[in-house]
Amino acid sequence: MSNKDKTPLNDFDLADIQKKYMDALMAFKSPESKIDSVWVNAMDDWWKSAKTDMPYESSNIFEKVLDQCRNYYFMSEQFSSLLDGINRSKNNNDQLTDFINKKFKEIESAFSSGKNTFNLNGFLNNFEQPIDLMKSAFSNSSFDPSEVFDGLNLDLGKLRDQMLSIPGLGYSREAQDKSKYALKLLSNYQENFQEYQTVMLRLNQEALELMRKRIISMSKDDEKIDSMRLIYDLWIESNEKVYGDYVYTKEYAELNGRLVNSMMAFKKQSHEITEDMLSELHIPTIKSMDELERRHYELRKQVNEMHSEINNLKKQLQQKNSKPVVVKKETKPVVRRKNKTKKRVTSKPSNVVELKQVKKKVATRVKAVKKKAKQKTKKTSADKGMIEIKF
Amino acid sequence: MNPFNIKPEDVVDEIHEFNSKLAQGYKTLADLGEIEVGVSEKEAVYQEDNLVLYHFKSRTKKQNSVPLLIVYALVNRPYMADLQDGRSMIQGLLDQGVDVYLIDWGYPDSADKYLTLDDYINGYIDRCVDVICEKHKRKNINLLGICQGGAFSLCYTALHQKKIKNLITTVTPVDYHTKDDLLSHMVREIDIDLIVDTLGNIPGEMLNATFLTLKPYSLMGQKYVDLVNILDDKEKAMNFMRMEKWIFDSPDLAGEAYREFIKQFYQQNGLVKGTVKIGDDIVDLGKITIPILNIYARDDHLVPTDASKALEGCVSSKDYNSLEFPGGHIGIYVSGKAQKMIPPSVAAWLDKRTK
DSSP states (O other), rough: OOOOGSSSSSSSOOHHHHHHHHHHHHHHHHOOOOOOOOOHHHHHHHHHHGGGGGHHHHHHHHHHHHHHHHHHHHHHHHHHHHHHEEEEEEEHHHHHHHHHHHHHHHHHHHHHHHHHOTHHHHHHHHHHHHHHHHHHHHHSOOOTTTHHHHTOOOOHHHHHHHHHHHHOTTHHHHHHHHHHHHHHHHHHHHHHHHHHHHHHHHHHHHHHHHHHHHHHHHHHHOOOOHHHHHHHHHHHHHHHHHHHHHSHHHHHHHHHHHHHHHHHHHHHHHHHHHOOOOOOTTTOOOHHHHHHHHHHHHHHHHHHHHHHHHHHHHHHHHHHHSOOOOOOOOOOOOEEEETTOOOEOOOOTTTTHHHHHHHHHHHHHHHHHHHHHHHHHHHHHHHOOOOOOOO | OOOOOOOOOHHHHHHHHEEEEEEEEHHHTTTTTOOOOOOOOOEEEEEETEEEEEEEOOOSSSSSSSOEEEEOOSSGGGGGGGGGGBBOOOHHHHHHTTEEEEEEOOOGGGGTOOOOOOOIIIIHHHHHHHHHHHHHSSEEEEEEEEEEHHHHHHHHHHOOOOGEEEEEEEEEOOOOOOOOOOHHHHHHOOOOOHHHHSSSSBOOOHHHHHHTTTTTHHIIIIIIHHHHTTTHHHHHHHHHHHHHHHOOOOOOOOOHHHHHHIIIIITTTEEEEEEEETTTTTTTGGGGOOOEEEETTTTTTSSSSHHHTTTTHHHOSSSSEEEEEETTTTTTHHHHHHHHHHHHHHHHHHHHHHH
């Protein structure tokens, strides 16, 4: 490393950092590998040639079937080698249990190593069903960070933390802060995602253990397993049992909550950064669309209310057409609804009587008020020596 | 004793047989053609935004004089109640002389993200009820709610009881905090505001994934290996594909309505506590006094029986009946057993109270 490659401000080795960066980048995508199985390979070869003739909808479901067939074949191969061992042991009970235990250790280690190197790619994808579902659940809304975390280099994580601790400077410091906050949220999500993956792997191992115990207990109870399909079903049942017991715990509810919340927090922040950039370019953003849609929604509500009022009025008019028509005064009987500005005209036949009574009352009251005012004016003008104006 | 009663050559035979079925299945699926769903004849009688109110054509000479409105959930599509000939709750009801209407919520788009429960219950449902009342010159109708649609029907009845003559709830959650309610357990710690503020409408795929996460190994794994065994039968394959189509045909959910529903119902258990607020009104199930028939499924993995049974203790109806179906959440509408049990029971219960 020459001195000119080093920055004068710190001890960072630029070439070393670049190498770490490239390593981390390469680790994102591990080389594809397959289950080492004759049956699976034969099936995959056949499917490559057959899939072109199948309509999309059917081919989609058939691929789901094939994914599961891979698991079924894998299990069958694992257990057929166990059967070979058992046959060689000539039904010696001690050896039998040893063979079963040994075989389960092999399967378990195959799963564990698959976790790190993806050498059981197809199998593991289905084996980690809850994680896949979680990934697909959120993948349709912008960037899906879960893909990035597969194989993330720890050194890169350290570097990230160092970078995030540098305060924002200059004119664009707000944008810098937003980006750094997004990275922190990403890091938080990464931790939760890895925790979730670890738990799921633990559950898968517990399921294998449960399956092993069940097989040993079957051997003691003289129960028979007479097909590979039964072994596959036993594996599924064991997984479902272990998973089912765990998801009812408070620990799972919290873990699931942390995972979803951290992913959403990151997505929200990344949306905000994207929106800022688009706004600068005068490109319509989700935020502006939201506002338009909100206004549209308000208008729809108002239109619905108006429709409802018009319908009410129409009904009232229809009723009125068959009964005496009463012209309404502006003062009464206009009914004003709470929080609404529309007028509703009532059409009860009793209004005819009511209106007459109201008119009579108003006339009497006006008379009385005039009389009182006259007396008062007389008195006041007399008191103050003013001129009485008649009107 | 050796529990494995399998010889190495048996393994090879089994795999060969499986492979043959797989190859045959490939042929069946390739020739299957379009998957049609929804069997009963119907006409649209009212339309608003994405909603369509359907009226099903009668299949009997004599009909119950009070029409029945079916309110489906916002999740998945309502053709599940009318999946195919012989596997249709609606067809069964029509055959029993019930005059059936159905609300199809459609596929909410981004313009619907602000729709609230008030818009759905006091808006859409209420207007559909008015349309039916107007058409039949009636003051009230019968209401049947399916799953979340049942919860909506309960809210609607509590707020507009005069318009409902009899209420039927099917696989409807009422108490959302029962011990075995996994869905409720899974959303307990989730920040719903954050999800809605981030995503707007809730993607259907996300809901689907949540439902599949309840039993991931069976629903996403074993089921497809089982499929290989029936793929040599075109009719059975078609039945499977219809269900598969329905399962993954998931509309997005209006964001605000989702926010209110998950928070008030699932997280706060407001329906039992009497704290659910729809618009300006509090939903008090105790105000419901009309006849109720509550149907639940014994093996329901989405809505536990206790979650449904809780209804009895919340309403004031003196005429309260319940019916347990020996099956699951979907089987109650599509299984052969259900066709023999559910529509005749519903029709008989309604006849007794409306004729």
